[in-house]
Amino acid sequence: MTTMNRQFxxxxxxxxxxxxxxFKMIETAMPEPGADEVLVQVQYLAVEPAMRGWMENRADYVAPLEIGDLMRGWGAGKVIxxxxxxxxxxxxxSGSFGWQEYVxxxxxxxxxxxVPEGVETPASMGVLGITGMTAYFxxxxxxxxxxxxxxxxxxxAGATGSVAGQLARIAGARVVGMAGTKEKCDWLTEELGYDAAINYREEDVAAAVKQHCPDGINVYYDxxxxxxxxxxLARIATNARVVICGGISxxxxxxxxPGPKNYFNLVFRRARMEGFIxxxxxxxxxxxxxxxxGYLKSGELKHRETILDGFENTPEALKSLFSGSNMGKQLVRVAD
Amino acid sequence: MTTMNRQFxxxxxxxxxxxxxxFKMIETAMPEPGADEVLVQVQYLAVEPAMRGWMENRADYVAPLEIGDLMRGWGAGKVIxxxxxxxxxxxxxSGSFGWQEYVxxxxxxxxxxxVPEGVETPASMGVLGITGMTAYFxxxxxxxxxxxxxxxxxxxAGATGSVAGQLARIAGARVVGMAGTKEKCDWLTEELGYDAAINYREEDVAAAVKQHCPDGINVYYDxxxxxxxxxxLARIATNARVVICGGISxxxxxxxxPGPKNYFNLVFRRARMEGFIxxxxxxxxxxxxxxxxGYLKSGELKHRETILDGFENTPEALKSLFSGSNMGKQLVRVAD
Structure with a gap:
């Protein structure tokens, strides 16, 4: 067994x-568990777009990350x-292990x-992790x-959006999703039960939104x-709720x-735009x-993970979120 | 007595x-009251910034105004x-008389x-009229x-803002107002009971907002x-409410x-931006x-009207709202 712990x-x-x-990868000594402590070998690390704000120190809802700090992040692993x-x-x-192999x-x-019994670890990292919680609330x-x-x-088709849309569907709503590839759009309509999907890279988005939301949008999850x-915003319905979850663009x-130039439609539509943490x-x-x-076990909630192997590829996994190559939750497999 | 009714x-x-x-001013025959009807001689007409949206037919919360229609507007007058x-x-x-002398x-x-007893007609046009209702709700x-x-x-210092700020003061809030002249700012702090006023034409607004709202803004009434x-938006407090009432600029x-580029602060501050009609x-x-x-009679709510004389000056009164020359409610006195 290795005696070193790699960290970013x-x-x-x-x-x-x-x-x-x-990022800078370093090797440190394997930590040793003291009294009441356990040593966890990290199996999976999760990456989220919000991490960029932590790196920039602009996300003032979490303690600042300083240069030289262990990169913050959610992980899951086995007590060894x-x-x-x-x-x-x-x-x-699972826990906020940071980008390292042992904790x-x-x-x-x-x-x-x-991790709840009957739920696989990768699924737990997405649906029951930060992105699932974000979608739920x-x-x-x-x-x-x-x-x-x-x-x-x-x-x-992202980790948060795929759960958010399915929760709306379970609540009885008509759900329209936007994603950037045909494969993602097919996943939305064929597996996740979305009523329609719009390929924002291929279609005239305004026309497609108009077509698929003929009576306006009651909830826009952004x-x-x-x-x-x-x-x-141009097509919100009266009393619409615009949920500002992220802004990856x-x-x-x-x-x-630039800000949303159509924000004033909030007045004409008596609508609300709201952020949350x-x-x-x-x-x-x-x-x-x-x-x-419960939804996972009943099969009502589908999920997918995109998994990149190798701890050393964690920065690459984070970068991939911004090019949109992931479907569902992007994870890094650190160890089996 | 005249036999003609002027209309815009x-x-x-x-x-x-x-x-x-x-606008086009025309003279039509004086209307004659039929069975169950009354003839009202209009004494005051109220002008509001929202009228520009009606003229443009962009304010889709009211029936469209077509070219050639009587200009819509609130008035007060005497049954003759x-x-x-x-x-x-x-x-x-009072009622939605439109821009005319008789109705x-x-x-x-x-x-x-x-008009409630004990309330003067000009005050009723502002505080108890559309702008007062807008401020209240x-x-x-x-x-x-x-x-x-x-x-x-x-x-x-406008018709809506002056009532809105005082209602916040009555609710126990610290109230900071922004207006465009020293005279208006003095009115806010010396008569209306605002805790501070910012002259947005003379001061560094960002610095002044920071100074007067050191713990952030809980409610911004825009x-x-x-x-x-x-x-x-850059200085909203956690759980702030941003009320989008108007956008005269x-x-x-x-x-x-351009839209509000700082809208994403709604996320960091878990805040809400909401419009209403x-x-x-x-x-x-x-x-x-x-x-x-009740507040008017007790003196808790101060008010002011800026009155332009002459029906023919009604378009000028509307225009004046956009240069900010009015304090409190801008009215046109059509007849004594």
Whole structure:
């Protein structure tokens, strides 16, 4: 067994596209579990677009990351040494492990969550992880779709969007998704139960939104910002809820980024545009995990993970989110 | 007595600034009240920035105005002939009279509202009229200020802003207003009880907002849009409510108008930006009139009217709203 622990540290704040050199991989000594502690071998790391904001130190809802800090991130792994009876050797746990191969915790220094029985670890990283929680609270607590609503989701084949849209469908809404490839669009309509999908790279998006949302949009769940947000704002229905979850089209831009010029339609449509931070709902994560696990087990909620092998490829996995090559949750397999 | 009724018709859809030639004044025969009808001599007409949207036919919450239509607008006047016992001669009534000197109604074709006793007609046109209703529902139902909140109001010396800010003050909030002249700013702090005022034409607005809202903005009541909306968005507090009431900086612009580039702060601040249409609350206007009349009579709510004499000057009064020359409600005195 290796005696070293590889880690990725933040090496530079990103400017424009994320670069490999924004991170620095180092080797440190394998951590040793002390009293009440366990040693976890990380099996999967999750990457999210929001990480770019953490790297930039613009996401002021989390503690700042300084240059030289261990890159922050969600992981799942197996307890391989244990001095804590709550987490015997072999237990699969997830937590905010950071970008490293091994981590030590007593279950409190880094809170450890058990992966629910009957749920595979990769699925738990997406649907029951940060992106699943984001979809759950953003769609159900901010968007609040009801039966008969038309719900439009951008980034619909991504980790958050794919769960958000399915939750709207389960709530009885007509769901229209936007994604960037035919394969993703087919996945939305053929597997996830979306009523329609729009390929934003191939189609006239405004015309397609008009066609698929003839009575307007009751809930728009936005993961992308930019021009697509404006197209959606132009077609919101009376009392619409525009959920600002993300703005991936913005994250890698520099300089002044235009705002949504159609925001004033919020007045004509008596509508609301609202942002939220998933972490604010932490006290309700248990409830969300229970509901989502139920949907996973019943098959009502489909999921997919795009998995890149090799710890050393973690920066590449993060970069891939911005080119849209992932379907569902993008993970890195660090160890089997 | 005259036998003619002057009217302003919509003559052209405005492009850029409103022009005199966007209207056409005509003389028609004095209307005669039939069975159950009364003849009202209009004493005051109210002008509002929203009228520009009606002229453009972009404000799709009201029936479109066509070229040649009587210009729509709120008025107040005296019953001078009556065939209806509910409205004896001498009664002061208000209603959607349009831009004309005389109007006939049975109280239903054009609903007639009595001006409450103890309230002067000009005050009723502002505080108890469309702008007062807009301030009441926008601030109390959308903005929902509570004691200790910091509330920022743009267009604070206007008809809506001046009432909105005072309602926030009455709710126990710290109120900061923005206006375009020293005279207006003095009025806000010395008479209306605002805690601070910012002269947006003279001051560094971003620095002044930071100074006067050191803990962020809990409610921003926006009448102007544009750069000031962005400055406010940059300083919203957690769970802020951004009430989009108007966007006067936008109304006379042509071409693509930029949107609020800081909208994404809604995410970081878990905040909401929401529009509304006053008319949606029509069933609750009675309650609002009662509350606001009470504040007027107790002196808790101050008001001012800027009055231009002469029916023929009504287009000029509307234009003046966009140069910001009015304090409080801009009215036209059509007759004594």
């Amino acid at each position: 540290l933040l090496n530079a704040r990103p400017v424009g596209d994320i670069k490999q050199t924004d 040494e244990s001095n804590n009876a709550r987490y015997p050797v072999g237990t699969i746990v 030590v915790s007593d279950g409190k220094t880094i809170p450890l969550q058990a 953003g769609m159900l607590h901010i968007g609040k779709p009801v039966a008969g609503d038309t719900v439009l989701v951008s980034g619909a 993961n992308v910002g930019g021009e697509i947000l404006d197209i959606a 913005r994250y890698n831009l520099t300089g002044e980024i 998933c972490g604010d709902y932490a006290s309700q994560f248990g409830e969300a995990v229970e509901v989502l696990s | 018709l919509l003559n052209a859809r405005p492009v850029g600034d409103i022009k005199q030639t966007d 002939e009556s065939n209806n016992a509910r409205y004896p001669v001498g009664t002061i009534v 006939v109604s049975d109280g239903k074709t054009i609903p007639l509202q009595a 926008g601030m109390l139902h959308i903005g929902k200020p509570v004691a200790g909140d910091t509330v920022l109001v743009s267009g604070a 009448n102007v849009g544009g750069e000031i909306l962005d400055i406010a 936008r109304y006379n612009l042509t071409g693509e108008i 006053c008319g949606d609350y029509a069933s609750q206007f009675g309650e609002a009139v009662e509350v606001l009349s």
